[in-house]
Amino acid sequence: MSWIALKMLTGNRGKYLGIILGIAFASLLIAQQASIFCGLMLQTSGQIRDIQGASIWVMDPNVQFSDDVKPLSENDLYRVRGVSGVSWAVRLYKGLTRSRLEDGNFQQTILLGLDDATLVGAPPKMIKGSVFDLRKPDAVIMDLEGYQLLWPGEEPLVGKRFEMNDHVAEIVGICKASRTFQTFPVVYTRYTQALDFVPPERKVLSFILAEPSEGLSVDEVCKRIQTQTGMRAMTGTQFEWVTMKYFMQKTGIPFNFGITVALGFIVGTAIAAQTFYLFTIENIKQYGALKAMGAGNWTLMGMILLQAMLVSLIGFGLGIGAATWFGKIATAPGSRLAFYMAPEVFVGTGLAVGVISILSSLLSMQRVMVVEPAVVFQG
Amino acid sequence: MNGDKSKPLISCHDVKKIYGSGNAEVHALRGVNLDVYPGEITMLVGPSGCGKTTLLSVIAGILKPTSGSVVALGSELTKLTSWRRTNFRRTNVGFVFQQFNLLPALTAAENAAVPLVIQGYTKRAALAESRKLLTQMGMGDRMSNLPGQLSGGQQQRVAIARALVHHPHLLVCDEPTSALDAKTGHTILEILRSIAIEGDRAVVIVTHDSRIFEFADTLARMDDGHIVSLEREHRGHEKEEALSA
Numbered sequence: 001m002s003w004i005a006l007k008m009l010t011g012n013r014g015k016y017l018g019i020i021l022g023i024a025f026a027s028l029l030i031a032q033q034a035s036i037f038c039g040l041m042l043q044t045s046g047q048i049r050d051i052q053g054a055s056i057w058v059m060d061p062n063v064q065f066s067d068d069v070k071p072l073s074e075n076d077l078y079r080v081r082g083v084s085g086v087s088w089a090v091r092l093y094k095g096l097t098r099s100r101l102e103d104g105n106f107q108q109t110i111l112l113g114l115d116d117a118t119l120v121g122a123p124p125k126m127i128k129g130s131v132f133d134l135r136k137p138d139a140v141i142m143d144l145e146g147y148q149l150l151w152p153g154e155e156p157l158v159g160k161r162f163e164m165n166d167h168v169a170e171i172v173g174i175c176k177a178s179r180t181f182q183t184f185p186v187v188y189t190r191y192t193q194a195l196d197f198v199p200p201e202r203k204v205l206s207f208i209l210a211e212p213s214e215g216l217s218v219d220e221v222c223k224r225i226q227t228q229t230g231m232r233a234m235t236g237t238q239f240e241w242v243t244m245k246y247f248m249q250k251t252g253i254p255f256n257f258g259i260t261v262a263l264g265f266i267v268g269t270a271i272a273a274q275t276f277y278l279f280t281i282e283n284i285k286q287y288g289a290l291k292a293m294g295a296g297n298w299t300l301m302g303m304i305l306l307q308a309m310l311v312s313l314i315g316f317g318l319g320i321g322a323a324t325w326f327g328k329i330a331t332a333p334g335s336r337l338a339f340y341m342a343p344e345v346f347v348g349t350g351l352a353v354g355v356i357s358i359l360s361s362l363l364s365m366q367r368v369m370v371v372e373p374a375v376v377f378q379g
Numbered sequence: 380m381n382g383d384k385s386k387p388l389i390s391c392h393d394v395k396k397i398y399g400s401g402n403a404e405v406h407a408l409r410g411v412n413l414d415v416y417p418g419e420i421t422m423l424v425g426p427s428g429c430g431k432t433t434l435l436s437v438i439a440g441i442l443k444p445t446s447g448s449v450v451a452l453g454s455e456l457t458k459l460t461s462w463r464r465t466n467f468r469r470t471n472v473g474f475v476f477q478q479f480n481l482l483p484a485l486t487a488a489e490n491a492a493v494p495l496v497i498q499g500y501t502k503r504a505a506l507a508e509s510r511k512l513l514t515q516m517g518m519g520d521r522m523s524n525l526p527g528q529l530s531g532g533q534q535q536r537v538a539i540a541r542a543l544v545h546h547p548h549l550l551v552c553d554e555p556t557s558a559l560d561a562k563t564g565h566t567i568l569e570i571l572r573s574i575a576i577e578g579d580r581a582v583v584i585v586t587h588d589s590r591i592f593e594f595a596d597t598l599a600r601m602d603d604g605h606i607v608s609l610e611r612e613h614r615g616h617e618k619e620e621a622l623s624a
Contacts, residue, residue: 003502004485004493011484289480292441294469295497296462373441373468377432377476377553377585 001295005303006310008283015279019272019311019360020318023353026268027319030261031341031349032326037257038345039330039338044247045240046178047110047186051092051121054209055218057239058089058225061232065246066239067182069094071203072231079229080208085221089210090115093194099150099185100163107150109164110186113194120209123188129158129173134190140169143177146185164197179338181247265352272315273360276308280364284371292373301365308364312357316350323349387414388548388581389438394447396433396604407433408444409604417548420575420582420594425601431585432553434601438583439472439551440464452548469497473542475571477554479534481526481541487533488513488522491540498545505544512540516570532563539570550574552584556591568594 010016048057048066058080060070080089093113098106114121114134122131123141133139147156156174163169169187177186189197195204210233212221218235225233234242248254280287287300323341330337396408407430415421415438423431436442437449440456443464449456452471459467473494481490491509496502513522516536526534535555542550552571556564568591575582575596584595592598598610 001496004482004489004496007484007489008482011482285478285480286482289474289476290493290497291465292439292468292474293494293497294465294472296465299497374436377436377441 001299001303002306005306008286008303009279009307009310012279012282015275015282016311018275019279020315022268022271022275023312023315023356024318024322025271026264026356027316027349027353028322028326029264029268029319030352031320031323031345033257033260033264034345034348035323035327035339035341036330036337037254038342039340040181040253041244041247042340043179043181043338045243046180047094047112048236048240048243050123050178050186051112051209051236052124053118053120053122054090054211055235056086056210056212056222056225056233057236058208058210058229058231058233059206061230063232064250065243066094068246069206071201072205072208073203074205076229076231077205077208080210080225080231083221083225083228085213085216085224087211087213088118089208090118090120091191091205092121092207092209093191093198093204094206095194095198096184097164097187097198099169099187101150102162108182108184109146110180110182110184111164111194111197112186112188113191114188115209116190116192119190123173123175123177125176127174127176128156129171131173133172134188134193136170136172138168138170138193139172139189140193141173141175141188142171143186144174145177145179146187147171147174149183149185165199167196169197265356268353269356269359272311272356273363276311276360277363277367280304280367284367285375287368288371288373288375291371297369300368304361304364304368308357308361312353316353319353320346320349385416388417389413389415389449389451389583391415391434391438392448392450394434394437394444394449396430396437396442397445406604408437408447410447411604411606413438413599413606413609415549415581415583416596417581418576418579419596420572420584421597421599422592422595423583423585423599423601424587424589424592425607427587429601430604431601435551435553435583435585439474439549440467469494470545471548473545473547473550475535475538475542475550475552475555477557479526479531479538481534481537483526486523486525487518487529487537487540490526490537491544493541494545509540509544512544513537516540530563531559532566535559535563535567536570539567539574543574548580550580550582552582552586554586554588555584556586556588561590564588564591 045066060072063070077089077091080086095111097109097111099109100106119131119134127144134141144156158171160171161168212218222233327339327341330339391411391413394408394411398405398407411434423434425431437444444457488506488509491513492505495505495508510522518536521529521533555567571582572594574580596612599606600608
């Protein structure tokens with residue numbers, strides 16, 4: 001009966017396409033919005049991912065997310081270094097500063113000060129220049145997107161100068177960095193150099209980056225640091241989740257995206273279910289005839305389920321395809337849109353479409369189950 | 380097949396059918412007695428609402444009567460579960476509907492193959508059978524056409540092929556000529572007649588069309604849920620008339 005079911009479905013071109021479009025729309029909206037949400041959440045923690053070379057982040061116990069910097073004292077660095085199991089620990093400055101361009105324009109900038117000696121946390125991917133050029137006086141490395149934001153349309157140029165806190169900074173390299181939530185340019189420099197670029201404060205140390213000794217687990221060393229210093233210590237991945245959870249709990253972002261995803265689900269279900277139901281109603285006499293000819297309820301339900309599965313699969317494919325295409329545009333160089341289609345988004349959208357498909361077919365099944373074969377004799 | 384033509388294929392005894400309940404009760408059949416013989420055409424005729432379609436549905440195993448007995452091919456239909464009645468229809472009954480009820484997305488050959496597919500035949504085997512039958516019915520050149528591309532008479536031929544493809548013992552036809560012109564209707568009845576005689580099948584037809592009464596071996600006139608007259612024409616063309624209670 002499968003081929004009959006499929007021919008019945010595809011034979012009604014208008015309804016067939018209508019159901020597919022309904023499901024594709026729902027699938028697109030759910031996948032696209034969920035992926036933008038994931039992209040945004042990834043942006044909130046992008047800088048943590050970009051700081052590589054150390055397994056442990058140490059911070060003030062009251063830090064809630066990566067931009068919530070509560071400065072530490074220099075002594076704290078030495079206390080961490082004194083914890084048994086810590087192989088090494090270095091400073092990291094992270095803060096916001098204002099950059100002044102040649103034309104007098106100002107732009108907020110994220111400033112990262114790396115340990116002078118080791119440059120731990122340096123950008124992982126250089127586009128122009130070298131990380132080691134940071135050792136030059138006034139040297140900074142800027143991320144490509146930040147550069148394009150400050151000097152739109154200009155070819156990235158090493159040697160370009162601007163000012164931070166009335167100090168001249170010279171770009172010695174262009175790097176690739178993760179997009180930031182605030183979309184500000186990211187500027188890397190040495191720790192001591194960073195202190196020149198920001199107004200003086202009593203405590204300036206933002207984070208301590210540390211590495212456990214060989215043979216010791218990161219978690220174990222984190223525990224030791226927390227116990228012995230009272231500071232908070234965690235892995236980079238843990239810090240990413242802490243940051244993302246903060247944004248999820250303290251902002252309306254998940255709720256707003258959740259509403260759109262729910263709307264996509266509801267609208268998709270409504271369109272698909274209604275069209276599918278109408279399609280069934282239109283064919284109710286045919287189903288009655290099949291029943292009269294000896295087709296059982298299970299057979300007819302199987303036919304409806306198969307029809308629903310086919311349109312769901314095609315609709316899901318089209319929707320995910322369109323969302324992926326959108327993502328390709330969103331993540332193209334120069335675009336500042338957030339988009340990350342996590343495997344969970346793919347699976348979740350598939351499950352949502354599955355539910356839409358089941359809900360749609362249930363209505364139709366119920367109608368076909370109750371139809372009397374005698375309906376075929378009603379003129 | 381029931382080999383003895385003197386024995387009825389279907390026997391209805393004191394069949395009553397009531398729709399609804401209480402004040403809304405409608406007595407569609409009020410104690411109908413009818414025998415349907417193999418190799419013959421039985422026509423149920425009468426005004427609209429007289430119960431002929433209900434009786435056809437009962438005979439075909441679609442409707443369960445409220446009371447009475449319907450013995451078809453040795454089985455008491457009223458005692459069968461819904462599932463068994465479905466099985467009974469699947470193997471023993473062929474249907475021809477007033478509006479043909481062909482699946483519009485299926486070709487003529489595919490439509491005619493549907494009962495075999497329901498019985499579990501593969502598509503290929505079912506199509507082979509239906510093509511053979513359609514060719515016999517002069518539809519050989521129309522097998523790939525969709526119902527929308529066929530005339531009323533051609534659609535009815537496909538519907539008849541669909542009703543016969545699984546070699547049922549009983550053929551039930553609801554107003555098979557009402558959507559057709561007189562000439563085509565006549566041709567269709569000739570086909571049905573040959574099906575009844577050659578295939579030794581019982582053919583039950585509900586109709587308003589008095590032009591086709593001449594094809595009936597048994598003519599049951601119904602009114603208000605009763606069979607008010609029963610004309611039975613034997614092979615020798617002598618007529619016997621009876622009145623039911």
